[in-house]
Amino acid sequence: MVKVLFVCLGNICRSPMAEAMFRDLVKREGLEHIITVDSAGTGDWHVGKPPHQGTQDILNQHQISFEGQVARQLVTTDLNDFDYIVAMDTQNEKNIHKLTSLHTSTKIVKLLDYVPEADKLDVPDPYFTGNFQEVFDLLKVGCERLLKEIQTNENASREGK
Ligand code: 4NP
Numbered sequence: 001m002v003k004v005l006f007v008c009l010g011n012i013c014r015s016p017m018a019e020a021m022f023r024d025l026v027k028r029e030g031l032e033h034i035i036t037v038d039s040a041g042t043g044d045w046h047v048g049k050p051p052h053q054g055t056q057d058i059l060n061q062h063q064i065s066f067e068g069q070v071a072r073q074l075v076t077t078d079l080n081d082f083d084y085i086v087a088m089d090t091q092n093e094k095n096i097h098k099l100t101s102l103h104t105s106t107k108i109v110k111l112l113d114y115v116p117e118a119d120k121l122d123v124p125d126p127y128f129t130g131n132f133q134e135v136f137d138l139l140k141v142g143c144e145r146l147l148k149e150i151q152t153n154e155n156a157s158r159e160g161k
Pocket of ligand 1: 008009010011012013014015041045125126127
């Protein structure tokens with residue numbers, strides 16, 4: 001099983017959007033038996049809350065389910081439990097690394113590492129910008145490329161490379 005965790009600050013705008021979009025992609029590719037998806041926030045202000053209305057609206061527009069998703073805070077054990085931890089911005093990534101032991105094999109990346117043509121390193125926070133469409137567009141490309149990378153790695157390890 002490949003376990004993927006998306007991380008942002010509040011776990012109500014960007015990472016739950018990424019979680020829902022990535023799960024939808026995984027489902028459409030018929031890979032639910034291989035890949036699991038979750039999200040968390042580095043902060044605890046919104047724990048137990050559903051995604052922000054702006055995230056809900058854009059996911060609904062695209063008929064992408066976010067059923068059952070509620071905010072939770074990132075915990076130390078996540079660093080061992082997940083294979084990929086995908087941060088939405090540089091500050092999230094720094095906070096994730098603060099919880100990491102040197103021995104973790106978890107791959108810690110930023111979502112926009114997969115979108116080098118974007119003119120930015122961080123997914124802008126729509127909690128402050130109000131621009132959920134921009135986030136959706138960046139996440140769409142990033143999630144597709146992340147899934148391709150996972151599929152390539154899985155195929156390689158199955159072939160014993
Ligand atoms: P997110 O956005 O990290 O994309 O979920 C935020 C949500 C809430 C807050 C900050 C960012 N907040 O300060 O409450």
